[in-house]
Amino acid sequence: MPVTKDDVIASLSQVAAPDGRPLPATGTLSDIVVGDGKVFFSISVDASAVQAWEPVRKRAEAAVKAIPGVQSAMVALTAERKGGGDGAAARPSPAAAAAARPRSGIGDPVGVPGVASIIAVASGKGGVGKSTTAVNLALGLRDLGMKVGVLDADIYGPSMPKLLAIREKPQTIGGTRLKPIERHGLTVMSIGFLIEEDTPMIWRGPMVMSALTQMLREVEWGTLDVMVVDMPPGTGDAQLTMAQQVPLKGAVIVSTPQDLALIDARRGIAMFRRVNVPVLGIIENMSTFICPNCGTRSDIFGHGGARHEAERLKVPFLGEVPLVMSIRETSDAGLPIVVSEPEGPHAAAYRAIAAAIRAQLDAGTAGRAAPKIVIDA
Ligand SMILES: Nc1ncnc2c1ncn2[C@@H]1O[C@H](COP(=O)(O)OP(=O)(O)OP(=O)(O)O)[C@@H](O)[C@H]1O
Numbered sequence: 324m325p326v327t328k329d330d331v332i333a334s335l336s337q338v339a340a341p342d343g344r345p346l347p348a349t350g351t352l353s354d355i356v357v358g359d360g361k362v363f364f365s366i367s368v369d370a371s372a373v374q375a376w377e378p379v380r381k382r383a384e385a386a387v388k389a390i391p392g393v394q395s396a397m398v399a400l401t402a403e404r405k406g407g408g409d410g411a412a413a414r415p416s417p418a419a420a421a422a423a424r425p426r427s428g429i430g431d432p433v434g435v436p437g438v439a440s441i442i443a444v445a446s447g448k449g450g451v452g453k454s455t456t457a458v459n460l461a462l463g464l465r466d467l468g469m470k471v472g473v474l475d476a477d478i479y480g481p482s483m484p485k486l487l488a489i490r491e492k493p494q495t496i497g498g499t500r501l502k503p504i505e506r507h508g509l510t511v512m513s514i515g516f517l518i519e520e521d522t523p524m525i526w527r528g529p530m531v532m533s534a535l536t537q538m539l540r541e542v543e544w545g546t547l548d549v550m551v552v553d554m555p556p557g558t559g560d561a562q563l564t565m566a567q568q569v570p571l572k573g574a575v576i577v578s579t580p581q582d583l584a585l586i587d588a589r590r591g592i593a594m595f596r597r598v599n600v601p602v603l604g605i606i607e608n609m610s611t612f613i614c615p616n617c618g619t620r621s622d623i624f625g626h627g628g629a630r631h632e633a634e635r636l637k638v639p640f641l642g643e644v645p646l647v648m649s650i651r652e653t654s655d656a657g658l659p660i661v662v663s664e665p666e667g668p669h670a671a672a673y674r675a676i677a678a679a680i681r682a683q684l685d686a687g688t689a690g691r692a693a694p695k696i697v698i699d700a
């Protein structure tokens with residue numbers, strides 16, 4: 324018999340909250356996602372009560388794992404900034420939140436202590452090379468002497484474990500905080516470090532949000548000049564909420580040159596503009612194909628489309644990266660090209676893009692253009 328939500332709630336009613344009440348009665352549970360023998364949910368509590376709740380989270384996880392038919396259980400503890408006890412599911416929908424957000428804002432999404440700037444690498448369309456760009460761009464910023472972090476916000480399809488060949492699990496500090504993984508001088512966190520590669524990503528809105536908030540706020544990022552966030556593809560509610568929840572200095576849009584991708588890039592730009600996050604510019608990826616055998620260049624997806632689009636939309640054009648076999652191969656091998664061929668032309672292209680972004684961060688263009696955004700919580 325497949326496990327049901329009711330089975331999970333029944334087993335959780337045997338788990339006592341810090342005040343002695345059965346866990347389901349406390350109003351702290353998110354939606355419970357059950358699928359294929361796997362159970363996910365989060366417990367949202369006031370930030371000041373996290374210590375007291377951690378043992379409850381552990382007991383809840385153990386109780387769910389003990390249900391016959393459950394293969395794995397993941398229970399996340401999420402700290403609410405204020406209030407508490409209202410549960411993630413009680414938050415306004417992203418659309419409602421966006422509608423309610425004042426254009427010129429009165430608040431700021433709370434910054435991450437120690438992190439000077441956070442930038443998103445995004446695209447409207449999937450598979451255009453965001454993650455590849457994010458990691459090589461992060462390495463390019465590192466080469467400029469910056470201390471750089473990478474947050475893999477693609478909860479459904481995390482890429483950093485593979486791109487950086489990271490297989491170890493992050494250690495916990497003091498029971499509630501996670502220590503990110505260090506690789507090639509980058510400080511990296513991804514949901515992929517915490518769950519097995521073949522775990523189906525059946526998380527739903529509130530779960531995704533709590534995972535993102537946790538990766539942002541419950542990870543010891545240390546002191547960073549810049550954090551590069553690898554965004555999931557698309558411009559739907561989930562992405563919109565992410566764009567609002569992360570205190571972004573700006574967003575970088577990756578696009579391939581063909582029209583279809585550019586339409587999605589335009590949607591991406593519109594999304595960031597809607598939440599008052601400045602667009603730092605567009606990168607044209609897979610710009611020109613360079614044949615690995617003969618070195619001949621051909622424009623498979625066209626060429627120059629993103630530059631033209633950037634001009635049209637009045638956002639900076641940050642540079643182009645060709646479609647080359649070695650970029651894909653090095654990505655697949657877990658050694659991004661900026662690490663594996665640091666003297667090569669492609670590493671130089673990423674560094675040039677990094678320099679263009681840094682110049683904007685240094686000039687404060689990114690921060691200045693941003694009327695303050697109000698966070699949902
Ligand atoms: N410039 C490039 N040259 C050759 N291959 C590339 C280049 N950029 C990305 N790729 C390859 O294209 C594929 C998709 O790239 P990537 O995973 O970075 O895209 P993405 O936009 O993050 O995808 P998703 O939307 O699924 O998150 C990967 O196999 C990657 O190695």
Ligand SMILES: [Mg+2]
Pocket residue numbers: 453454455477482553554
């Ligand atoms: Mg990706």
